[in-house]
Amino acid sequence: MAYFLTADGGTESLRARIYDLSGTCLASHAEPYETTFSPGARAEQNPEDWWACLCKATRACLAEAGLSGDQIEAMAYATTCCTVVALDANGRPLRPAIMWMDVRADQEAEAVLATGDARLKLNSDGAGPVSAEWMIPKALWIKRNEPDVYDAATTICEYQDYLTLRLTGERCASLNNVGLRWHYANRDGGWAESLVSALGMGDLVEKWPSRVAAPGEVVGPLTKEAADALGLTTKTKLVQGGADALIGMIGLGVAQPGQLCLITGSSHLQFGVTEKPFHAPGMWGAYADIVYPDRYIIEGGQTSTGSIINWLRRFVGGDFDFDEMNRRAAALPPGSDGLIVQDHFQGNRTPYTDALSRGAITGLTLAHEPHHVFRAIMEGISMGTRAILDAFAKGGYEGSEMIAGGGATNSDLFMQIHADTAGIPVRIPASTDGPSLGSAILAAHGVGHFDTIDDGIAAMVKPGRVIDPNPKAVAAYEEIYARYTALYPALKGALSK
Template identity: 70%
Template sequence: MPYFLTADGGTESLRARVYDLAGACLGSVAVPYETKFSSGARAEQNPEDWWRAFVEASRRAIHEADIAAADIEAIALATTSCTVVALDRDGKPLRPAIIWMDVRANAEADAVLATGDEALKANGGGKGPVSAEWMIPKALWLARNEPEIFEKAYTICEYQDFMTLKLTGERAASLNNVSLRWHYSTDRGGWATSMLEKIGLSALQEKWPQRIVAPGGVIGTLSAAAASELGLSTTVKVVQGGADALIGMIGLGVAKPGQLALITGSSHLQFGVTEQPFHAPGIWGTYPDCVYPKRYIVEGGQTSTGSIIAWLGRLMNGTMDFDELNRKAVGLEPGCDGLLVQDHFQGNRTPYTDALSRGAIVGLTLAHEPHHIFRAIMEGIGFGTRAILDAMAKAGYRGEEITVGGGAGASDLWLQIHADTAGMPVCVPASRDAPSVGAAVLAAHGAGHFASIDEGIDAMVKPGRRIEPRRREAALYDDIYRQYLALYPALKSVREIV
């Protein structure tokens, strides 16, 4: 029996898992690492922490799986995207990584948008906005604010590419990440060279890995150094993965036109699959070939979702009892006795793409308790998801059901709120660990066990349950949703008062 080692490199930890060819997870171990936050919505991590976490988690997961290390055939990783790393010639980090949720590069994002370059068609059809989260704005921030680091950097890449370098010694980027966040396009013929020229950043293209490998493609095998640290053979194939959310699409089995994927965790991401390209305001994409060959991906996203629940927990000094909060919150009517939450705690990705927008809790009274706020946060996140699906529908992309992966799948209440606020069924596969399952499918495909990613999905992704929207609650949420939509322009007008 062949086995596959995967890693889900997230915001708070890296989880290594071992899978068999039927998609069963045999071992799973998470190792945390630190994120340092500072003013200006900045968030950074030490890239070497990712590698240390991977080595520890992988060894322990293989031991837990009770298999011989020699039976591991391939490795594939799903990691956070927009996590930018600057490395010297020896592959050593020159500074902490600027992670995905860091939006310090807002001015640089505006500068990218101001170029009006053809490559910006993937941003609302060319009208933008451009997100401060993405690779080019962050690299431009480095060039402007830390020029000595930018000049010294031999490689500027992402979390995924740093791990590839540590595993294989190869400087290779994922077609998934470069299509999503570096304005690379197979339809357009490659790099956004003219955009970089217009912002005076042509040197960046030379610092990017020049080898691009599509998800499921074999990058190489483990280097002797990596094999020694992991306790594995140098014959183990390293198969290209990509952004955790997009690899999660594979793990959810969302591969056909018309399907919708909702990847949940610290943030939410919404994805659809189409055979034809289109661009429109309020959505990102479509991106060619970035997950499946000859298919396009349309995207929306919320920056803060599960991380808002974590924030509430910090405010409660570790006293938050999820079971108790859920039990009480279930008994509340939609609207939580007048509470309304804007979910922009770390800015807004879509449909507004406003890095300066912030979260809000509106309608508080002395009668409200923690479970009111707890549920209102879930409802606000549900409304944020609906706003994105509405933007997709306006562009002509309508889904019939939402397939959910990640943390929200553990909460029956949150799943029901998503179904009720969106007004469509929510499906949950047997495994909620979509990025890891997707990485396992890619590893098995790259190792030669499946002729295509689709074939791997059929064999390794197992169906689960389906939650239908409730007619009464959906109607109530329709009214509250209109109030939610009014929050953003109202709060923006307050923000802009000088």
């Protein structure tokens, strides 16, 4: 048998898993790490925590699966995207990592857009705005606000690349991440040199990793130091992964043109696959080859989704019983008795790309209880997804169903609301751990067990259940959706950081 180690480096924890060639998960273990939040929509993590958690989780998985380290043929992982790290010449962090959800670089994002560089066409057809979440605005923020850190940095990279450096000694980035968020053009010139030069930091290209590898490409074997720390051996090969949501597409089996993918978690991401590139306002992409060779990916996303539900749990405090909250919320009619939630608690990614927009709960009365707000949050998130699918449709991309994965798929109510607000079925594969299973498929493909990623999907992704929209609820949500979409222009400027 062949065995593959994966890791899913998320917002709140790192989860390691071990898979076999059938796609069966033999072991799973998560280790949490801390996020530090501060005013100005800032969020930071300690990269050393990621490494410590990877080591602990890997050893725990080996013990659970009853395997020895020399039985792990290959490993691959998916991590949060746009979590930016500055490293010294020895690969040590010079400051805490600036997380993906951190939008402090809003002024720097405006400066990126103001260059008018041709690479900006990838997002909203060049109309902008550029997101404060992305690599170049964050690197520019470091240069402007922490010049000593910027000057001392030998490497400026992402979570994904930091682990790769620790595991193999290679300064290697994923084509997935750089094509998605660094304005890297795989088929036309590589790095965005003219863009960073226009911003007065042409030296950033030298600080970026010196190699780019596509998902499924072997980066190299583990170093002895890394192998010893994880309980593996240097026979284990590291295969390139990428951003959690994009690798999640593979694990959910979303690979063919015309399919829609919904990745849920602390945030939501929506993706489509197309054979030809196109660009439209309110959507990002199309990105060439970043998941599958000779195919393009289009994208939308919501910065805050599951994290809003976690906020409500913290806000309410006490004994917050999710099962009871779901039961009571399910008994409510669409619209949560007049509540509308704008889901921009950490800004809006698409279709508005407005880092300064904020969340809102409107229609509150003294009769409302926590379960009303709970359902209204799920409805606001689902209508945020609908707004992104509408932007896709205006650009010429429509899907007849959504294939969903991630934590929200554990709630039938949440998935039903998604189906009802979008008016299309939601299909949920047997395994909703898309980033982990996708990483396993890449690892198996990378070391030669499958000729293509598509072959790996056919062998390892299993069918699950389908949630069909309720026609009465679909009709009810049309009027509620109209009120939801009216909130953003009404509140724009009134709600800011």
